[in-house]
Amino acid sequence: MTAPVIPDYLHRMWETLPEGRIPAKIFNDPAVHTLEKQRLFSRAWVFLAHESEIPHPGDYVLRWIADLSVIVVRDEHGQVRAFRNACTHRGNQVCKAEMGNASHFRCSYHGWTFKNTGELIGVPYHREVYRGRLDRAEWGLRPVRIDTYGGLIFGTLDPNADPLDEYLGGFQFYLDFFLKPGPEGAEVYGPPERWVSDTDWKICAENFGGDGYHTPVAHQFGFALGFYPSSGRTHFMGYAVHIPGRGHCIGIGHTPGLPPFVGFPPEVVEGYMNALSPEQISVFRDARMSVATVFPNLSFLIQPFSLAPGQPGLKFCTMRLWHPRGPGKIEMWTWCLVPKHIPAELKHEIYRVYSLAFGAAGTFEQDDFENWTNLSRQHAAFNADSFELAYLQGLDLEPIADFPGPGRAFTPYVTEIGFRNLWGTWLNYLLTPLGEPVDPARVPPAFHPPETQPVAD
Ligand SMILES: [Fe+2]
Incomplete structure (x- = not known):
């Protein structure tokens, strides 16, 4: 293999990431794409x-x-x-x-x-x-x-990679919400939908790692037309959880006072009650929606959507893979996951709702890709390495001390802490030479609780 070329700005990013600054060029650069193949996709699960x-x-x-x-x-x-x-x-x-x-x-x-x-x-x-x-x-x-x-098959090209259990690092607790809507688990509804798009896989992985910030803006017509219930003033509420040094992250939007597992059919509510642990139920029973990324490029989303404006929403689950096809180019793979144990007609109904929101013709999907392709084009600019992006949300938050699940949990749901951990994990892979272990402990801090904050001049 040819010696990897490491752009200078990646070394600089090691220093600026803890301050919440990321060079835009990472999201569209042929050198980064090559390095990702050599050092990330060659070693990750x-x-x-x-x-x-x-x-x-x-x-x-x-x-x-x-x-x-x-x-x-x-x-x-x-x-x-x-x-x-x-x-x-x-x-x-x-x-x-x-x-x-x-x-x-x-x-x-x-x-x-x-x-x-x-x-x-x-x-x-x-x-x-x-x-x-x-x-x-x-x-x-x-x-x-x-x-x-939980039914997911992962592969790695690295014989020395940590076992998958260790790699997931406790994220299994959260994945179960998407994978275990009943004791029999979930299944795909037909083959994946696929298309090629001019965007970088990382932008999508980040968005589905818990970008609740974009929803009321990018998807405003979903609310305005009555397909998606607005959470209004409670929109920012809920939890953002990440696994330090491993990159996995989840956003869990909570609206207080909702019935348990609201928006799921009764069969699925019962399924969750039977399949999840009491700790998992306590985290997810009040979730109005949830969105998660398994590092590097697999994501999940559960949210409600209505087939006709104004109707009560039905919750669906999508699993999606952001497969890198080149610098600034992905092949998109998206599946609808349905609970195995429910009647066929209900599976089909969930699939219809999913298709209206996501998939090639989905309204939410188009909202996202319009933005993602535009910003990817910007990030290919010759001087985008000196254009810093603001990843500043939640720099001084403290983790919730008694959260029932693994990893570090924060509130509110709208924050960028998990993204800093995601891109720190990514950087750790890219800057660790082949043959050396990728040590999660080296990932730069994603937050600075008040006592560790640098003193301002
Ligand atoms: Fe979106």
């Missing part, structure tokens, strides 16, 4: 698929880690596996369909054939051209290390 996308033996989907194509397959014995989608002979993709069911993958170039366990079992003219000297056991598909949580 990257989301690949939900188990419900491949329920039967032989089911597979094609996914990506950075620019590597990965096959995620349930083998004949029911075990989920992942492989680099490359024939070990010349590197051709052995699987070209986005999803399907196959017991074997056969390369279309010279015909090497692999079982869905990765084993190389077919080599044309084996005896004649290799004269018995090809060790087939050595030339199987190259496995990708995977692990799962």
Whole structure:
């Protein structure tokens, strides 16, 4: 691998981030994109698929880690596996369909054939051209290390990466709100919707890490037209939680006095009561909405939306992957997650509500992408490295001492503390050379409680 080029402004950012200043250029720079592939996506746990996308033996989907194509397959014995989608002979993709069911993958170039366990079992003219000297056991598909949580399948290219449990660092507590709307969990409603957009994955990951600040402005027409209930003067209320040094963050918008799990159908309210712990219920029962990012680029959102203006909203859950395709360019993947245990008609109703708000034709989605593509264009400017962005909210907040969940929790919900931790975690990956452990303890502080604040002149 060529030696990484580290732009100077990344070193400067290490100093300015604790003051809440971030160079705009990080959000659209070819050098950063290359460095992200070399040092971040090569080492982090990257989301690949939900188990419900491949329920039967032989089911597979094609996914990506950075620019590597990965096959995620349930083998004949029911075990989920992942492989680099490359024939070990010349590197051709052995699987070209986005999803399907196959017991074997056969390369279309010279015909090497692999079982869905990765084993190389077919080599044309084996005896004649290799004269018995090809060790087939050595030339199987190259496995990708995977692990799962709550139906989510993650992969990492780093054999020394911390185990997934440690990497999530307690964020599982919050992920359960999106993944466990009942004891049987959640499932995807059909295949993901996908499109390419001229924005940087980080802008989207940050927004879904808890940017409640933009909602009343960017999405004002959702309120004005009556599709989304305004929380008005209580909008800023709730919690922002992050896992220090790991980058994961969640925003939980609370409106006091709402009935428990308001906006979910009764079957789902009951599901939550059965699936979540008392501590989890105490955090989420009053949530009017919630939005979360698993570092680096997987996000979730639960919010209500109405099919017709003025109707009471129904809550849906979306899972989305902001897949980097180039500097200032993403491939967007979005799924609707539905509770497994509810009737089919209700799943469809939730999917309709989701589609109206998010997905390629969703009103909220278009509000966001209009802003994200515009600001990404600004950040590509030749001198955007000296344009500092203001990440100043909550610099002097103190964490809530007795919050029932893991990580550091703050109130109000509208704050930028979690984003500073997110971009500190990102910077830590980019500035830690390959071969050295990425130590979460090195991430710059995301807040300065009053006693540690620098004294002003
Ligand atoms: Fe938004």
